[in-house]
Amino acid sequence: MFIRSALSVSAIALVLSGCTGSPESAKADDVAPGSGFPVEVTSCGHTSTLNQAPDRVVTLNQGATEVVLALGLSEQLAGTAYLDDAVPEKWRAAYDAVPVLAKEYPSHEAFLASEPDFAYASYASAFDAKVAGTPAELEKGGIGSYLSPFGCDDKSTRPAVSFDSVWAEVTQIATALGHPANATDLIAEQEKALSTLSDEAPGADLDVFWYDSGTKTPFVGANAGGPQLILDAIGAENIFADLDGAWSDGNWEDVIASDPDVIVLADAVWDTADDKSAYLTKDPVLKNLSAVKKKAFVTVPFSETTAGVRLVDGARNVAEQIAGLGLS
Numbered sequence: 001m002f003i004r005s006a007l008s009v010s011a012i013a014l015v016l017s018g019c020t021g022s023p024e025s026a027k028a029d030d031v032a033p034g035s036g037f038p039v040e041v042t043s044c045g046h047t048s049t050l051n052q053a054p055d056r057v058v059t060l061n062q063g064a065t066e067v068v069l070a071l072g073l074s075e076q077l078a079g080t081a082y083l084d085d086a087v088p089e090k091w092r093a094a095y096d097a098v099p100v101l102a103k104e105y106p107s108h109e110a111f112l113a114s115e116p117d118f119a120y121a122s123y124a125s126a127f128d129a130k131v132a133g134t135p136a137e138l139e140k141g142g143i144g145s146y147l148s149p150f151g152c153d154d155k156s157t158r159p160a161v162s163f164d165s166v167w168a169e170v171t172q173i174a175t176a177l178g179h180p181a182n183a184t185d186l187i188a189e190q191e192k193a194l195s196t197l198s199d200e201a202p203g204a205d206l207d208v209f210w211y212d213s214g215t216k217t218p219f220v221g222a223n224a225g226g227p228q229l230i231l232d233a234i235g236a237e238n239i240f241a242d243l244d245g246a247w248s249d250g251n252w253e254d255v256i257a258s259d260p261d262v263i264v265l266a267d268a269v270w271d272t273a274d275d276k277s278a279y280l281t282k283d284p285v286l287k288n289l290s291a292v293k294k295k296a297f298v299t300v301p302f303s304e305t306t307a308g309v310r311l312v313d314g315a316r317n318v319a320e321q322i323a324g325l326g327l328s
Helices: 009-018 062-070 089-096 108-113 135-140 163-176 180-200 226-234 252-258 273-282 311-325
Strands: 039-043 046-050 057-059 077-081 100-102 118-121 144-147 207-213 219-221 247-249 262-267 297-301
Touching: 039 144, 039 163, 046 135, 046 144, 057 062, 062 077, 062 089, 062 118, 062 163, 100 108, 135 144, 144 163, 163 180, 163 311, 180 226, 180 311, 207 226, 207 252, 207 273, 219 226, 226 311, 262 273, 262 311, 273 297, 297 311
Parallel strands: 057 077, 057 118, 077 100, 118 144, 207 262, 262 297
Antiparallel strands: 039 046, 207 219, 219 247
């Protein structure tokens, strides 16, 4: 069952603005847009000092792009890259107004040609020398940068995945772009949505198999990532809650033994929900699972399952589809 955030919106802002020596910090008062500079934003061991709000931001992964879109700051984007699936309709018009630098990562030359003053990415691979370049190299060129703490190369420095840690990143980006109040509003809205889901608990008494990918060995939602947060938010049980990590290799024997009530299918361009449902319905053993026989499938975009601004959308999406199955 979802437990309401231990840190209030104001507490998150206080932690970000008041910490010294913290691995993740942002120093800015929640004041008028664009004021409060210079500010510092720190993640994964790198600090960027911004003397003014950047207005040519390049986002290099879908998660980063959607944080900026959710904050209503698309006008500060000079380019985007690398989608995992479709940008939701509510942000589509804003997204379509921004140049797409590449279907996946742009070349270093294409990145620089967009004349960025700030680079924001979800994964460390975006700061490869062939893409944006390292944060230190960007700094020399007067370009600030921020890598999501969930994507740090050193996994030991990554924060535990929680709604609070997601909101801390959102607050840092809003602060870096000069609009900290936008984060406050967004977080309040998401807290309200989670509180409603917690009260309704549409997944209560349901055992769920979160199927990310793989056929020989299923890659599954484990106990410490986006899938688990979503299942907790709706009151459902994860059949692989004993596996550590955000995702992990499961096994078909445990799926069969658990005979889950619902199967969540992650939908991504590299492994679609349709491919997974087809595999389950054609396999001579798995087709006998109760959820497969009843077609108790829930489809969720991969981008709603990772540590990011769409996790709450993922929880609402899963909740609505489970309610539509009429299992209770």
